[in-house]
Structures are given as structure tokens and as C-alpha cells.
Amino acid sequence: MVVWGLLALAVFYFNVRLYGTSPLVKEVDQVPPELVAQLAASRAALDAGSASQMQEHFPEGFYFSYLFHGLTWVELAMRDPTYTDQATDEAKLCLDKLNSAQGRRPFPVQLPPGHGMFYCAWKSSLRAGLVMVQQGSDVDQLALLQNECDAIAEAIETSQTPFLASYYGSAWPCDTVPAIHAMRVYDHVTGENRYDETIDHWLREASQRLDPETSLLPHTAELPSGQAVGVARATSQMIMLRLLPDIEPAFAKQQYEIFRERFQTTLLGAPCLLEYPTGISGSGDVDSGPLIFGRSLSATVLMMGIAQIYGDHSVADAIAVTGEAVGLPWTTHGQKQYAGGILPIGDLMVTYAHVARPWIAKQEHYPESMHHVSAWWRWSIHAVSTIVLLPAVVYLVCWRMRSAKGTNVEE
Known part of the structure; x- marks a missing residue:
């Protein structure tokens, strides 16, 4: 009984x-009410060794743990500049971890533009965030960002493919996008047009290698040409759609509208994402995690941020409210965790999604019409x-x- x-x-x-009340906010200059508590819990988990724990589960577990933590802090400071000093300290700590022997260990040393595209692109993206919240005042960080972007630009311009390898013989287009984004941020902060030609070149080449099934940027690309591409998937789309508005708003708008049509669905009325586009089935893997009737939990979590960025706030709120019900959040001693912090990388992903916002773009990338979730969902x-x-x-x-x-x- x-x-x-x-x-x-x-x-x-x-x-x-x-x-319950959605944990999200509508305006890019507002701070989600529980975000600082979530970041405090993430920092405590990292100090207790959660990054090394996540490394045991997937190849980039250590790297992603510190990356998401650092990026969330810089986006918090973009929303509220009073957090700039703390965000600077946290971002520098995370960059030091990415530069450590443990941070570099999974990535090929000799693969250009330096430990492969995944490693150098995301590190440059975090540094670009640090430079942006500091408004370019730290000349050492600005110089480091320029050096990293120069190396990436040279690698892209001399490559047969716009989708450079992250590991020997393996390329994921989403890994290049953070590098292009870092270049755009550098030019925005400095007022230079140093990387305009490289970015335009990449956009032209990438547009010629879209997934023929969906006309979206693909999930994988064969080397060395990048011509044979794999079908688009939600997991990688979440990464690219988050950054594309700052790179090229018109292209971002086009890609998001297609994505929304082919991937957005529901599960028992709640908005969620298919891992594969409608009409195509596939299994989960280390990128997506297990799928539930074809739905990707990890992509759906990140969709909270993407929907906010593109103005689909009713979608973001419905996902967020469902997550607050399913995730069993618990706040104690100023720290908010989900399901008792059993999966630290999951908490980091949720926090990263809650704080999502464009760094440069305004609303040029918004779709022609917003997706409104029924009040009866x-x-x-x-x-x-x-x-x-x-x-x-x-x-x-x-x-x-x-x-x-x-x-x-x-x-």
C-alpha cells in the first residue's frame, strides 16, 4: 500500500x-533568477573532480565540462556586466584547464590548426567570450585570440574542405563553427575586418556542402574534400544554430526555419527534438546519448537556448518547465542541482542552455513567424x-x- x-x-x-514558473527570461540583459546558484553547484562539482569523472564516459568529457562552465559565465557577464570580474576569473580558470595536459590529452598533437579543429575552435570561442566581456581591455588575451584565429584562418584557407578534421580521418562540421564565430567576435571587438575574407570563403564553401536531404549543415563530412556529407542531426545543429546568428544572420534564419520544420516534434504534448530529420530513423550514439522514440534528450535540453536565441520563447519555456518537473531540481546552500547532481555534465548543459543569447546579433535572424505552443500542451x-x-x-x-x-x- x-x-x-x-x-x-x-x-x-x-x-x-x-x-511552475519557467526558469528562463525573455530579455538578453536579464539574468535567469537561479543561474548563479546553478553555476555555484557546477563549480563545486568541478572542484570535486566531476570533469575527470565525465572523461570516463565520453572522449571530450573533461574538456566540455570546463568549456560549458566558462562559456556560461561569460554569457552571464554579457547579460549583467557587474559579473565581469568573476566571469573573467572563471573563464581564465577554464582556459587553463583546457590548456592543461589533461585537457589536450584526447586530441591529436600534429593535427592542424593545433590538436585538431575541435580542440582549437572551442578554446578560441571561450577566449573570444572572455575578450568580449572585457571589451578588449586585456591586450594579452586579445593577442592570444588573434594568434589562435590566425592559425585557424590559415588552416581553413589552405584546406580542400571547410570542415577541418578534429581527429585523424574524422570531421564534424559543427566543430569548425565555433572557430568562425571566434573570428567574427574578434573583428567585432577590435573594429577590424581581419577575418572577413576567411569567413566569406568558409560560408561559400560550407553552403556548397549542405546535407542534400535537408539543405542543412551536415553532421559529418568525409575528408579530404568534405563533399560527401552525412545527414543533419539535432545534436550538432544545436551547436551550429547557437553561433550562426553572429556569423551570418540571413543564413542562420534560413537554417533555423528548415531545422524547425524537420526536427521539432512533441512527446506527450511537450516540445522536443528528433535526433534525425522526419522520415529518417537512426540510433543514438556517444554524441546524442540514448534516444526515446527517436527523441534526443540532450538536444532537447540545448533547444531551450536555441529557441530563446531565435525568439521562440513559448517553445523554450515549455521545455524548461518540463525539465524542472522531470529533472528533480534541488537547491541547498546556494547551489542548485538536478537529480542530486548525478550527472554533472547534464547540469552544465542545462545551465548553458538557460543563459543562451546572441553575442552580437539583434533580431535579424528571427524566423518569419514564431512557433507558439498550445496552452493545452x-x-x-x-x-x-x-x-x-x-x-x-x-x-x-x-x-x-x-x-x-x-x-x-x-x-
Whole structure:
């Protein structure tokens, strides 16, 4: 009886939580109310060794842990400059970790433009964020960013493919996008046009290598030409769509509209993402994690940020509210964790999604029309929850009737 009672209570609690307040904010100069508590929990987890723990689960676990933490801090400072000093310290710490032997270990030393495109692109993106919140005042960081971007530009301009390798013989187009973004940020901060030609060259070449199934930037590309590409997938689209508005707003708008049409779906009424475009099936892997009826949990989490960036706030809020119900958040001692911090990289991804905003672009990349989520989207969840609750209710009623009957017999 206790088990059934607890089950009924849990299902009821979950359904009530679906009406909670979204943890997101609408304006790019506002700070999500619980973001600082989430960052405090992430920093505590990192200090306790969570990055090394995540490295045991996937190849870039250590790297991504510090990368997401640093990027979230710089985007917080972009929203509220009073956090600039703390964001600077956190970003520098994270850059030191990325530059450490442990941070570089998974990546090929000799692969241009320096440990492969994944390693150098994301490191440059974080440094670009640091330079941006400092408004270029740190000449040493600005010089380092220029050196990194120069090396990347040279590698791109001398390559047969715009999608450079991250590992020997393996290229993922999404790994190059943060590098292009870093170049655009450098030019924005300095007022130079140092990388205009490189960025234009990359956009032309990338546009000639779109996935023929969707006309989106592809998930994989064969080397050395980059011509044979793999079908677009939600996991990598989340990375590229987040950065494209600052690179080329018109292209970003086009890509987002196609993506929304081919990947956005629902699960029991709640907005979510397919890992593969409609009409194509596939299995999960180390990038996407396990799929639920073709839906990607990791991509859906990151979609909170993408939807905010493109003005689809009702989509972002619905995903965020569902996440607050499913994720079992817990706040104590000024730290907010989900499911008790069982998966630290998951908490980092949620925090990174909550703070998402363009760094440079305004609203030029917004689609022609916003996607409005129905006010009744929760009712499918309620219906299924009712079905789940029925056995518990029947059991409790029967137990109560037997108890009452037994009492009457004794009397």
C-alpha cells in the first residue's frame, strides 16, 4: 500500500510541477533568477573532480565540462556586466584547464590548426567570450585570440574542405563553427575586418556542402574534400544554430526555419527534438546519448537556448518547465542541482542552455513567424498520468474497502 501511495503522490507532484514558473527570461540583459546558484553547484562539482569523472564516459568529457562552465559565465557577464570580474576569473580558470595536459590529452598533437579543429575552435570561442566581456581591455588575451584565429584562418584557407578534421580521418562540421564565430567576435571587438575574407570563403564553401536531404549543415563530412556529407542531426545543429546568428544572420534564419520544420516534434504534448530529420530513423550514439522514440534528450535540453536565441520563447519555456518537473531540481546552500547532481555534465548543459543569447546579433535572424505552443500542451501528459494512477487508485480503494469490511466483522 505504501508503494502505491508513493507512486500516486509522485505522479501528482510531477503534474503540478508542470505549472511552475519557467526558469528562463525573455530579455538578453536579464539574468535567469537561479543561474548563479546553478553555476555555484557546477563549480563545486568541478572542484570535486566531476570533469575527470565525465572523461570516463565520453572522449571530450573533461574538456566540455570546463568549456560549458566558462562559456556560461561569460554569457552571464554579457547579460549583467557587474559579473565581469568573476566571469573573467572563471573563464581564465577554464582556459587553463583546457590548456592543461589533461585537457589536450584526447586530441591529436600534429593535427592542424593545433590538436585538431575541435580542440582549437572551442578554446578560441571561450577566449573570444572572455575578450568580449572585457571589451578588449586585456591586450594579452586579445593577442592570444588573434594568434589562435590566425592559425585557424590559415588552416581553413589552405584546406580542400571547410570542415577541418578534429581527429585523424574524422570531421564534424559543427566543430569548425565555433572557430568562425571566434573570428567574427574578434573583428567585432577590435573594429577590424581581419577575418572577413576567411569567413566569406568558409560560408561559400560550407553552403556548397549542405546535407542534400535537408539543405542543412551536415553532421559529418568525409575528408579530404568534405563533399560527401552525412545527414543533419539535432545534436550538432544545436551547436551550429547557437553561433550562426553572429556569423551570418540571413543564413542562420534560413537554417533555423528548415531545422524547425524537420526536427521539432512533441512527446506527450511537450516540445522536443528528433535526433534525425522526419522520415529518417537512426540510433543514438556517444554524441546524442540514448534516444526515446527517436527523441534526443540532450538536444532537447540545448533547444531551450536555441529557441530563446531565435525568439521562440513559448517553445523554450515549455521545455524548461518540463525539465524542472522531470529533472528533480534541488537547491541547498546556494547551489542548485538536478537529480542530486548525478550527472554533472547534464547540469552544465542545462545551465548553458538557460543563459543562451546572441553575442552580437539583434533580431535579424528571427524566423518569419514564431512557433507558439498550445496552452493545452500539458493535457496529454495528464491523460497518460491518469492511466498510470488508475491501478494505484483502484488498489487503494480496494485496500480501504477490505479494511472497512474487516473492521465491521470484528464489531
